[in-house]
Amino acid sequence: MLALDIRNLTKHYPQFQLRDVSFQLEQGYIMGFIGANGAGKTTTIKLMMNMIRADGGEVRILGKNMAERELELKQEIGCAFGGIEFYARSKIKTLTDTIKRFYKHWDEAAYSGYLRRFKLDENKKVAELSTGMKVKYSLALALSHGAKLKIGIQPIFFVMPFLLAMLMLIPSWIYFIVPMYFFWISVPGIFGNFRTHNDLLFTTMMPVTKPDMVKARVSVIIILEMLHVGFAVIFGLIHDLVYSSMNITYYFFAPTMGFWGLCMVIMAIFNLVFIPMYYKTAYKYGGPLGTAVAAAMVFAGIAQWLGIQIPTLFDVFNVSVADHLAVHALILIAGIAIFAIFTLIAYRVAAKRFLNVELL
Known part of the structure; x- marks a missing residue:
């Protein structure tokens, strides 16, 4: 018997629509909903619990229809x-x-x-x-x-890095996507949550300076970025252990030290663009997020394209990695340095901009 059987669940709102959601959960298993704010996670669960009326579809729990057997099932x-x-x-x-x-x-x-x-x-x-x-x-x-x-x-902001890092176990994949999920999922969730709870207004009433407020949020971003990269590195090492004896052909960058250095540069570019842009208002994050993600993806795309098109780079990153460990170490160190410098610049610019923001 299924613990949960969701079929074509639909809910329409003026500004949001949940369409044809279907999934099943067997007894004895755990399922997680992962997504940004506004993706429909809570709406789906409220529909499952019959807290809001569905416009279509069916919810069956333990083999029984929730709409018909609500009191019994609860x-x-x-x-x-x-x-x-x-x-x-x-x-x-x-x-x-x-x-x-x-x-x-x-x-x-x-x-x-x-x-x-x-x-x-x-x-x-x-x-x-x-x-x-x-x-x-x-x-x-x-x-x-x-x-x-x-x-x-x-909210699972601090669990998300672990879950996403497991994607590093996919053989011969586009591994740049793993750290990118930080921009696509974690950041919208974090800053959407900040805005929902209006924490900025609350914080300004406390004995805290505006630069310290910026520092706190930037610290959250850095911690989550390091968690994403850190867990990805761990699973990258597991990836190497699992597939070391297999003859896998990498068409994209393999998870090497040099690759992680490039990931640090991607994070650095994101911070340099997103943080100062966000603190023009300290409220609207959609525009800054889109611009920063685009900048990071352009760098990642160009780096990956060069890695495929230039035979020497392809050899360094994917073929004779062991023969170029010094190069990889240098790229990693440079990536960390760029991350630190760009993030520091981003913080200082953001703190200066935030001083001129009038909070309504």
């Missing part, structure tokens, strides 16, 4: 939507005493175990919990009534 579903944001003045104990009455198979022992594991104080009010503790409380509720299907919504 006994079997544990859902954690990131955190508890309602009844903020209620104590955890009071809120739990109310919620558990709705579940026939509530397991008090399991719930108490999660409270201990998550270090949750039942006498605290919801408003007193940090964002992370709210998530833990939400999970404790979702996991304490014997649910057969668990659904959770959480």
Whole structure:
């Protein structure tokens, strides 16, 4: 029996449409939704939970139609939507005493175990919990009534690098795409989240200077970039171990030290373009993102084209790599240096521009 069977799920909004979403999940498996803000992840899950009305399609959970057997099926579903944001003045104990009455198979022992594991104080009010503790409380509720299907919504910015890095295991692929996913997925998610929560306005009310605010966001970008590249390097090494005994023909750059140096240059170009452009307004990120991605892709495309067209470069990167380790090391060092210099320039220009931005 399938745990989840989604068929042609459709939802129309004036500015957004979810069309013909279909997928299946067998019992005992884990599935992850990955995508930028606005891609339709939360909408799909809300449709699955019958929280919003579908314009078409069908949701079957544990073999039963959700629209027809909603109350019965919700006994079997544990859902954690990131955190508890309602009844903020209620104590955890009071809120739990109310919620558990709705579940026939509530397991008090399991719930108490999660409270201990998550270090949750039942006498605290919801408003007193940090964002992370709210998530833990939400999970404790979702996991304490014997649910057969668990659904959770959480931003996974710091998990995404690991997931995307696994693409390095594909033999003879265009590996430049792996770090590029940082621009295509992570950055829109991060800055969309910043704007959604209006954190800029909140931060300006704190005793923090504008340059420090820029430094904080640039630091987030750098950390995520390094996570993307770092995990990609690890899986690149695994790739080498797995395929070292196979006679694989690389038509594009192989994952070598020189390749990672070029990846650092790609990140550097992105930072140099995106960060200063974004801080013209510190709010609109679409235009800066598109321009920065285009610049990074142009460099990657030219580098890859030269690597294919020029026999010497093709030999250095794909054929006799072991004979040119010094060249690869030099490219890597140069790439790291360019990344550091370009990012520092980007930060200084952005900090200067942000001083002139009037926050509304």
